[in-house]
Amino acid sequence: MSLLTETVAAIMPASADAMAAAEERQSMLTKPRGSMGPLEDVGTRLCGMYGECPPPLPEPVAIAVFAGDHGVCAQGVSLYPQEVTLQMVGNILAGGAVVNAFSRQVGAEVTVVDIGVAGELEAAPGLLVRKVAAGTADMTTGPAMTAAQVQAAVEVGIDVAREVIAQGNRLLAIGDMGIGNTTASAALISVFTGLDVADVTGRGTGIDNAMLERKVSVIEKAIKINAASPKDPIAALAAVGGFEHAGMVGFLLAAAALRTPVILDGVIACSAALVARAVAPQAADYWVAGHRSAEPGAKVALAHLDLVPLVDLELRLGEGSGAALAVPFVQASARLLREVATFDSAGVTDKE
DSSP states (O other), X not given: OOHHHHHHHTOOOOXXXXXXXHHHHHHHBSSOTTTTTHHHHHHHHHHHHXXXXXXXXXOSEEEEEEEEOOGGGGGSOOSSOTHHHHHHHHHHHTTOSHXXXXXXXXXXXXXXXXXXXXXXXXXXXXXXXXXXXXXXXXXXXSOSSOHHXXXXXXXXXXXXHHHHHHTTOSEEEEEEEOTTHHHXXXXXXXXXXXXXXXXXXXXXXXOOHHHHHHHHHHHHHHHHHHTOOTTSHHHHHHHHOOHHHHHHHHHHHHHHHTTOOEEEOSHHHHHHHHHHHHHOGGGGGGEEEOBOOSSHHHHHHHHHHTOOOSBOSOOOOOTXXXXXXXXXXXXXHHHHHHHXXXXXXXXXXXXX
């Protein structure tokens, strides 16, 4: 049995009993029902994920940033050259990226996973070197990854999730780093939602109209050449995805198998979540939408995942930055159920 098959087999639905208990408790708390909006739903879902009501506090927090390069960059789909991936990973490891600043604010630990960077990184605290290859192939000329590569990348993600959970983390988040990865993400979103490429493709790093038209054309060509289909999720992932997408797919599946919630970041994480849900639909019970990215594909993906984002600030950075911002909201949703008094215990008259 492969590690992927073993992981998928271990995924169970969120506990219906724990969520029913949470719904009952929500109705007893000293606040009007529904007054906390999506936080109430997240709190109830946390109970289902952890299998108990009230839920444990979702801490400590670990953010895994999967980094990889993309052969499709040769088609001129990004404003930035490919070496920026290596440079930005170095910036994260040095603590100077946005995700580092936000993670310090919320007390989360950042781990960078080099799963496919086209360059060598010096050893540093917080770096896991699990490189499958030095970047994917150009998906306009054939699959971005071989069958063996995509399997290996998914298994890297499974192993990383198992490691950070074994370290005692109770809440996870995923981010990404990779020049060209919004191109691969739009391809995956188009394949798994059935929507036209033009409807799910954004400007990424800020490309102009001419580059956007080229980007759409490149994605359409890649999907057609590879005959990417949601009927075979892993093959579609290999065809038009990236190593960081595959790593996140494995991470999401393993976290679900271990009943640990994961906060999704932007369009790259959301595209990976579509793949993971196609592999194991019940895994989606364990994910929380951190924010609504400005990228059109992210909004489409969240709608298909039936997830309500906790933050909507028109962010479009990646790195796990939006997921980090959502950490306090997820923790607050647990505190609602754990710490707010009931009408009876507080001696407050209920509406009835």
